[in-house]
Amino acid sequence: MPVGERGAIRLESLTRRYGRVVALDEVDLEVRAGELLTLVGPSGSGKSTVLRLIAGLDRPDRGRILVDGQDVGRVPPHRRSVAMVFQDYALYPHLTVLDNLLFGLRVRRVPRDEARRRARAAADRLGIADLLDRYPDQTSGGQRQRVALARALLREPAVHLLDEPLASLDAPLRFATRAELLALHRDLGTTTVHVTHDQAEAMTLGDRVAVLDGGRVRQVGPPQQVYDEPADTFVAGFLGSPPMNLVPGSGVLGGTAGLILGVRPEDLALGADGPVEATVEAVEALGSETILLTRCADGTRLTVRTGPRPGVGTGERVRLRPDPARLHRFDAETGRRR
Ligand SMILES: Nc1ncnc2c1ncn2[C@@H]1O[C@H](COP(=O)(O)OP(=O)(O)OP(=O)(O)O)[C@@H](O)[C@H]1O
Ligand SMILES: [Mg+2]
Structure with a gap:
């Protein structure tokens, strides 16, 4: 299946408890193939849990996850065609920035010159080309975040899961990277779930936005529609700043x-x-x-x-x-x- 036609995700009655905490409560959510869906909600509302379950890094207590119509419940994480950018980046500390970028390409046996060309192109687009020889601990938080983003984009999976990938960037860089991310998504057409706290990202990045609260989906729709017609007082107070x-x-x-x-x-x-x-x-x-x-x-x-x-x-x-x-x-x- 070509990119843009694969990676359709369907969450059915997804429930995850941690002890007494109900992180996700019967979540039904659909992400269309090639769509960019932004997931917003207060801290602790279950956003990262949704991504971890789709990636297979955690298992639901109840419910199903379908990717392109197939139940992936028993598919281990490395067999799911998913690249995740974690909230805390998770780069390989013993590899340089360049080798971090090349890692996924090597695993997939992309020829060496081709892999380097692609890695440099991604680094250029995200403004980290001058950091390729450094180790992650020799870079700033915002730089590490862009390395993690470039690494995920290079993997060309069916699904990108991005957990607040721009949170550590300062305002001008965040603005520029947001535009770049949107352009990249248009070029690649990869199904993407993008978690954010940022009002501007929620409004501008996604084809649709899903608002999560207390492990439940409150509303899903095109951002302007959710803004203009919030389904309840929670969504009314959450999307828009000041509320x-x-x-x-x-x-x-x-x-x-x-x-x-x-x-x-x-x-x-x-x-x-x-x-x-x-x-x-x-x-x-x-x-x-x-x-x-x-x-x-x-x-x-x-x-x-x-x-x-x-x-x-x-x-x-x-x-x-x-x-x-x-x-x-x-x-x-x-x-x-x-
Ligand atoms: N491994 C865990 N053990 C216990 N509780 C957990 C665990 N992971 C998540 N939780 C709890 O589940 C709920 C949802 O967590 P989650 O990380 O999905 O929130 P989030 O929406 O990503 O929040 P944030 O915006 O702060 O990143 C929270 O109450 C959290 O404390
Ligand atoms: Mg989180």
Whole structure:
């Protein structure tokens, strides 16, 4: 099967407990062949556990993992066509960066010159070409992370499992590497599950994003759709930074009892005729935008995202207009979208 048509993953009722901790609770999830799926969720929500189970490094208590329709439950890790970038890199310390990159290619008996050419090309793309002769402990955390990423990309497996592969990079490098990763995925078409904490990665990298909480999948969908129509108050609060404002019904955002109303910080406009009155408690000028932390007379706190230099300061009164087309309604009891 050509790359792009293989590597379809299907998780069925996947459950994994560690003692009393339920790391994964009946997880159903599908990753289409050639798709890049980002997996997001708070610390401890089960993201790495999902990857370890797909890689075969850990076994589920219940449920099945199918790759291209085949149950891989009894397939040992080295026989699964999966390359993983671990959260802590896991490079071979006794090998140079170049030999780390060549390792997988040697195992697969790629001819020496061809292997070196490919390793150098990958190192170039990820900006580590000048580190090839060093040992991992002679490089920085961000550099090691890129070596681990290059090594996984070189293996050309059916599935890439990337556990926060950009977490150690500084902001400009993260931005550049994110773009490179997206380009690489377009070129290679390898099915990829990409775990991240980063809001920008969650929104921009994947064809779809899956939100995990407490070992359960809360929502799966194209990032913009999940952002625009979060399935529940957890997803509303998790995707987006700063998070969505959530206010009980019949409070400052209107609505009725039994509802929770939500409005994103960018959907609250400053203006003299806005119906909601609030006092600015703090101003965070971020350069390209400003975050205002405000409080209404009834104690409700509302976060507002506005442009640079909004011309209001701490202690000032402002009027806010929620965009009526962008109000979200949730059931107060279940938290589900209504
Ligand atoms: N080997 C283990 N033994 C005991 N508990 C474990 C083990 N591995 C994971 N857990 C627990 O399972 C839960 C899920 O862990 P997991 O590593 O999948 O989280 P995560 O979403 O990757 O978190 P992070 O964002 O911090 O990396 C956590 O509560 C964790 O403490
Ligand atoms: Mg993890």
